[in-house]
Amino acid sequence: MNDSDEGASRRKDARRNKETLLDAAAAVFVTSGVEAPVRDIAAEAGVGLGTIYRHFPTRADLIIAVYRHQVEACAEAGPALLRSSATPHAALAQWIDHFVDFLVTKHGLAAVLQSGNADFDALHAYFLDRLVPVCTQLLEAAAAAGEIRSALQAYELMRGVGNLCIGADSDPRYDARRLVELLIAGLRLPAPRG
Amino acid sequence: MNDSDEGASRRKDARRNKETLLDAAAAVFVTSGVEAPVRDIAAEAGVGLGTIYRHFPTRADLIIAVYRHQVEACAEAGPALLRSSATPHAALAQWIDHFVDFLVTKHGLAAVLQSGNADFDALHAYFLDRLVPVCTQLLEAAAAAGEIRSALQAYELMRGVGNLCIGADSDPRYDARRLVELLIAGLRLPAPRG
DNA sequence: GACGATACGGAACACCGTTCCGTTTAACAA
DNA sequence: TTGTTAAACGGAACGGTGTTCCGTATCGTC
Known part of the structure; x- marks a missing residue:
């Protein structure tokens, strides 16, 4: 497993948010499908849009990560x-x-x-x-x-x-x-x- | 052929626009694909958006007609x-x-x-x-x-x-x-x- | 030529993915 | 502890969808 540190941030909140986002995305994908609006995922994670796009430059990257x-x-x-x-x-x-x-x-x-x-x-x-x-x-x-x-x-x-x-x-x-x-x-x- | 008069309007311009629209849509579908924006079709036909939606209540209806x-x-x-x-x-x-x-x-x-x-x-x-x-x-x-x-x-x-x-x-x-x-x-x- | 029904155009709306930037906060040094 | 700074945050704003709405222009008729 060398993917847990390759893009890891120095800051704890950033690391935590990335995890939260992955969990939230997975949950939303299950209930609403992969085409669910990015805003829904941000809401589920309790996070702003900017945060999503910093961690995952594009929707596709988020889906790949999940x-x-x-x-x-x-x-x-x-x-x-x-x-x-x-x-x-x-x-x-x-x-x-x-x-x-x-x-x-x-x-x-x-x-x-x-x-x-x-x-x-x-x-x-x-x-x-x-x-x-x-x-x-x-x-x-x-x-x-x-x-x-x-x-x-x-x-x-x-x-x-x-x-x-x-x-x-x-x-x-x-x-x-x-x-x-x-x-x-x-x-x-x-x-x-x- | 009973589909040439079933929805035909009393007005000549309306009938002509419907034909123009079908031709324009067909042409745009060939060059840009079926998912081409409605605005492109309107522009190709030289017609406003309202005109499209009066003749074809939804994009799907236009595709069906074509x-x-x-x-x-x-x-x-x-x-x-x-x-x-x-x-x-x-x-x-x-x-x-x-x-x-x-x-x-x-x-x-x-x-x-x-x-x-x-x-x-x-x-x-x-x-x-x-x-x-x-x-x-x-x-x-x-x-x-x-x-x-x-x-x-x-x-x-x-x-x-x-x-x-x-x-x-x-x-x-x-x-x-x-x-x-x-x-x-x-x-x-x-x-x-x- | 006047008049009413019909059709027209395109601004406006809701929703999308994405960008941008002023504000907040974590990490670290003094 | 406190100050500094780089990093990350939130969410308004942008550009692009499909669709709706309504004031305006036009056609058919008398």
């Missing part, structure tokens, strides 16, 4: 699954499942991730930088094992899965997990010359 | 494909392809369709009302022919396809068509006991 640990955990789960699973394809499926679980339980996160809104480019880039290499590794292992057709880049798969998760909360008629399953099923190689 | 003809054409293409195609599954695949082409060529339309933003509920509802029944018909025909696993509602498939199209413009690394193909491939029944 979910960093979970994204790191997801990234680290990839190699672990590859070691513990029966086949690379099983590892891939489980990893995607893990990722989908993460996205689906964060109201509006998937939508914001793929919104194309320039405000969230940093968020988009962070997710991609951290997770695409892991996905590539899983994909290549599965391809090497001859379990999948290899015509798909990890980037494309990640975006596709992310897209499928949009709106999965707040709509009981739409089950993103099932569609992602279908996508992964379509990826599987049916037979050498089907 | 794309109505194409959505109708898509809806009508469903039964036609079912008649002209070799198998129901082929008809389904072609129809989905048609729909994807439509979405992918309209900057930001897919994103706005699934944004969950209440402002666009009417747009979302219109697409669904018009296209889900068509998709249901195709899906049921393919299921009856034993070509697909039937565990997917048309609503879910439409949302999934729509989601996959988000951001397909403006990112050469992401090919929505390929992912939709994979999804449809995953839908196909491999064998009675695979």
Whole structure:
């Protein structure tokens, strides 16, 4: 854990406020979704707007900070699954499942991730930088094992899965997990010359 | 064509402005995307903001009006494909392809369709009302022919396809068509006991 | 040409993310 | 303890949304 001191201030109140803000943001994200107004988060934390923007230069930075640990955990789960699973394809499926679980339980996160809104480019880039290499590794292992057709880049798969998760909360008629399953099923190689 | 007179005004300038507005909106949507500011459209049409909002009570209504003809054409293409195609599954695949082409060529339309933003509920509802029944018909025909696993509602498939199209413009690394193909491939029944 | 209904334009409003700056406060030295 | 100073604070203000409102201009009719 080298992230607890890298941006830490000399002043106790500043450190405390940053923690308070992260907690408040996490709470507001749960109840109102990731797109909740910055003012709501400031109010929840009992803090002014200036304080938010000093600690987190942009909304995207705040969102990244809130979910960093979970994204790191997801990234680290990839190699672990590859070691513990029966086949690379099983590892891939489980990893995607893990990722989908993460996205689906964060109201509006998937939508914001793929919104194309320039405000969230940093968020988009962070997710991609951290997770695409892991996905590539899983994909290549599965391809090497001859379990999948290899015509798909990890980037494309990640975006596709992310897209499928949009709106999965707040709509009981739409089950993103099932569609992602279908996508992964379509990826599987049916037979050498089907 | 009964939509050319259903909301037509008694005044010539009003009718002309509505046409001008539709053309201007279409032009702006092509260059700046569907999320272009209303003011840009008003400026392009050489018209005030009030005029836009009298003819189209909400942004969503304007978008619906601009794309109505194409959505109708898509809806009508469903039964036609079912008649002209070799198998129901082929008809389904072609129809989905048609729909994807439509979405992918309209900057930001897919994103706005699934944004969950209440402002666009009417747009979302219109697409669904018009296209889900068509998709249901195709899906049921393919299921009856034993070509697909039937565990997917048309609503879910439409949302999934729509989601996959988000951001397909403006990112050469992401090919929505390929992912939709994979999804449809995953839908196909491999064998009675695979 | 006059008149009433209709439509027009754009200022004004509410809300957003973000910036700016005068004020407060923590940390430290004397 | 007290004084000094750099850091952090709060929130008004800015620029940009979608939308509303209403005084003004215009069309169709008599």
